[in-house]
Amino acid sequence: MSILTKGYGRVTLGTGIIKIEFDDKTVVDFYKRPTDKTFTKRIEFFDDKSINSWNIKNLGREQTWLKPEVLWLDYSQFNFRCKSTNGEWLELIVNNDNGQTYWIKKNKTTIFLTWEEYLKQMFAVERLADYKQKIREQPSDMADYIRYEGRDCFKVKSLKGDWIEISTTDNCDNGQSKSQIKSGWIKWRRGNKLLINYYTTS
Incomplete structure (x- = not known):
């Protein structure tokens, strides 16, 4: 499946793009604030044998809020605009329609790229x-x-x-x-x- 941005006008371009590298064991927790102890949303990947590709658990439900820059699981692409950073935390625009943001913690799966890169x-x-x-x-x-x-x-x-x-x-x-x-x-x-x-x- 593929979702690709085409010139959203209401959402800030931010400081760059966060590419999340994932496999069938990847879990991404999203927080409202970096100080929160409990995640607000969680994305879990798995190897979906029925489509012979990576997939996200309960994808239909998650897509009610999850509208990132690129979601193309067949090509392992899961990209977000990065609005800001705070130490080890990244503020991501998780919904390019309405500008909703959540925070995730930096780790080895999060790759930051400037828009030029x-x-x-x-x-x-x-x-x-x-x-x-x-x-x-x-x-x-x-x-x-x-x-x-x-x-x-x-x-x-x-x-x-x-x-x-x-x-x-x-x-x-x-x-x-x-x-x-x-x-x-x-x-x-x-x-x-x-x-x-x-x-x-x-």
Whole structure:
């Protein structure tokens, strides 16, 4: 199963992404506050032989509150926006629809990535269809734009403020695009709204 974020506008982008590495024995406890002694929510993974994949116990019930950045169990992807940190604790946005947050404790299964690190790992990114923007030669609205004909299927090379540096990739069309870009810039965010779709895998 797969849930992928597509430009949530009301929820903060936070400081980066927390990737939770899991197997069939992983248990993740969520707390309302770092000072709480008892967890509020618990996610338990298991090896679901009926679908030949990892699964979450009582997933239907848990999905009433659990709407993370990415939930793609077939590809072992369980990712959250990280709103803040407090010592050994991480405040995660557990519901990208309403901004609900819970806290989890750092451990060997929690991997923090900045947005730059995260986006550079993506299979591809594309511009949002409902936010028209040109590809610029430099990270500035005043910079000359690059003429591009072809499908949006870009790799992220670097990040600078609201801008990401992109290049074309053979991932989507086997290099058959009419245009090739070695370096161009698009905006990846406006405030807390993503201006791109990203794809973690093909």
